[in-house]
Amino acid sequence: AIVGLQASGKTSFVNVLGTGQWSEDVVPTISFNLRKVKKGNVTLKIWDVAGQPKYRSLWERYCNGVDALVFVVDSADKEKFETARFELHQLLSQSSLLGVPLLVLGNKNDIDGHASVNELIKALQLDKITNRPVSCYSCSMKSQHNLDIVLQWLAARSH
Numbered sequence: 001a002i003v004g005l006q007a008s009g010k011t012s013f014v015n016v017l018g019t020g021q022w023s024e025d026v027v028p029t030i031s032f033n034l035r036k037v038k039k040g041n042v043t044l045k046i047w048d049v050a051g052q053p054k055y056r057s058l059w060e061r062y063c064n065g066v067d068a069l070v071f072v073v074d075s076a077d078k079e080k081f082e083t084a085r086f087e088l089h090q091l092l093s094q095s096s097l098l099g100v101p102l103l104v105l106g107n108k109n110d111i112d113g114h115a116s117v118n119e120l121i122k123a124l125q126l127d128k129i130t131n132r133p134v135s136c137y138s139c140s141m142k143s144q145h146n147l148d149i150v151l152q153w154l155a156a157r158s159h
């Protein structure tokens with residue numbers, strides 16, 4: 001399941017994974033989309049969940065039972081880090097999601113002044129998450145930077 005605040009780039013991520021192509025042409029998600037992406041011999045079944053405030057109460061429902069959680073952050077929008085931190089820890093406090101591996105993506109690293117991985121770890125208090133494996137990568141859907149290691153991370157959590 002892919003969650004995170006609105007406009008962080010969740011749908012762009014799924015689009016780039018699925019088509020290999022970047023497009024600016026993306027609309028805010030309403031509720032959720034279920035997407036299937038085949039990469040080599042792995043088929044990813046992805047819940048792309050909407051990030052606007054009114055949809056955030058849905059996140060737990062779509063995260064329940066998944067092999068991995070991906071939390072996408074706009075690393076160039078530092079004013080939203082506090083809200084992102086709050087929503088992430090709120091989600092992880094749900095007992096149904098105990099132990100599920102977490103990948104935090106600091107997206108939009110093509111934009112000047114974006115936060116580094118270390119800044120994200122601090123701002124989102126990722127060091128306080130002790131009840132599951134946690135990884136954090138800086139990436140860009142636009143330039144496709146680090147998409148290869150993101151895909152490797154996901155493939156390693158499949159069964």
Ligand SMILES: Nc1nc2c(ncn2[C@@H]2O[C@H](COP(=O)(O)OP(=O)(O)OP(=O)(O)O)[C@@H](O)[C@H]2O)c(=O)[nH]1
Nearest residue numbers: 006007008009010011012028029051108140141142
């Ligand atoms: N510069 C830059 N822009 C990006 C990147 N990824 C996404 N965007 C832009 O960010 C905006 C939001 O992208 P979406 O993929 O719709 O974001 P979302 O997280 O799915 O948003 P919701 O569906 O509302 O939760 C769009 O204008 C994208 O073109 C990136 O890596 N770099």
Ligand SMILES: [Mg+2]
Nearest residue numbers: 010011028029
């Ligand atoms: Mg979306």
